[in-house]
Amino acid sequence: MSEKYDELLQEMQSGDTVTRGYHQQIHWYPGHMVKARRGMEEDLALVDMLVEVVDARAPFSSRNPDLAQYAKRKPHLLLLNKADLADPQQTKLWIARYKKEGYIPVAVNAARKEGLKDLQAALLKAGKPFREKLVRKGLQPRDPRAMIIGVPNCGKSTVINALSPKSSAKTGNKPGVTRGRQWVKTGAGVELLDTPGLLWPRFANYHTAFCLAVIGCISDAAFPMYQVAGDLALWLKDNAPQALMERYKLKELPETADEIFTAIGRSRGLLGPGGTVRYEDAAPILLQEYRAGKLGRLSLEKADEVFAEAADEQKQ
Secondary structure, eight states: OOHHHHHHHHHTTTOSOOSSSOGGGOOOOOHHHHHHHHHHHHHGGGOSEEEEEEETTSTTTTSOGGGGGTSTTSOEEEEEEOGGGSOHHHHHHHHHHHHHTTOEEEEOBGGGTBTHHHHHHHHHHHHHHHHHHHHHTTOOOOOOEEEEEESTTSSHHHHHHHHSSSOOSOOOSSTTOOOSOEEEEOSSSOEEEEOOOOOOSOOSSHHHHHHHHHTTSSOGGGSOHHHHHHHHHHHHHHHOHHHHHHHTTOSSOOSSHHHHHHHHHHHHTOBOGGGOBOGGGHHHHHHHHHHTTTTOSOOSOOHHHHHHHHHHHHHO
16 A cells, blocks of 8 residues: 555645635534544454445545554455446546555445445455465454444445345434444455544645535535535536536526526526525535536546645655
């Protein structure tokens, strides 16, 4: 596994400032996460491998940098979940880059059990050396134990339910559904230790916070929705203008976030007294529809750009 890449992950938690401003307003690290982090550190000694679930739309920002220091010397699967919502070409690039970094990456859509055979094959392959080691020592073979980890709302519970003969984990469309820990038997020759979704104490840059807020890993109540949705509108304007125009039937693309929201509000009939457009009501609509994939399969992070930035930082 690349030490440089581990260092880049750890840098995500080392900064005290961000580039865009709402960092101090986000309360994303509640008390139960402190307890969960301590429990995870203790439980790592009980497992033989790690299964990390990330959101395929932001495969870098949805990785917890705290895990880099714990994950060494253990087989490490990276599941790019919700791949049906991400740009398929970008997902292929992320898979290739993560393979190069020494991980075992698999793209899945756990909700529809797409990619499940690839995931099961990867779990069996990752667990094979462990089983062979037990045989060489003359010990009774057993299924390897894996800790399944990830940020809130990345789909860990859905992955477990897809692998388990019986639905064993709670699922939800908001962060924090899983608060306790539980062992779950799977049909893939691996026993999984479920853990709560875990964020880290601080974000080093606005991009990370922006991605996590947009994909729903941070509770909507913890950040200024209008600002984040406004930045999403501008990101769409720059990166997917056609999707924005087609979804909201725009004849031309406005320049500012406020103007984009006004156009969306007019398109959706969000009218107040006197026929004024309630443009502020367009913010949650844009966030919800991006998260649901109604604007198309759009990735917030491009593998080449992320790794190019990492290379540039290493040169400095």
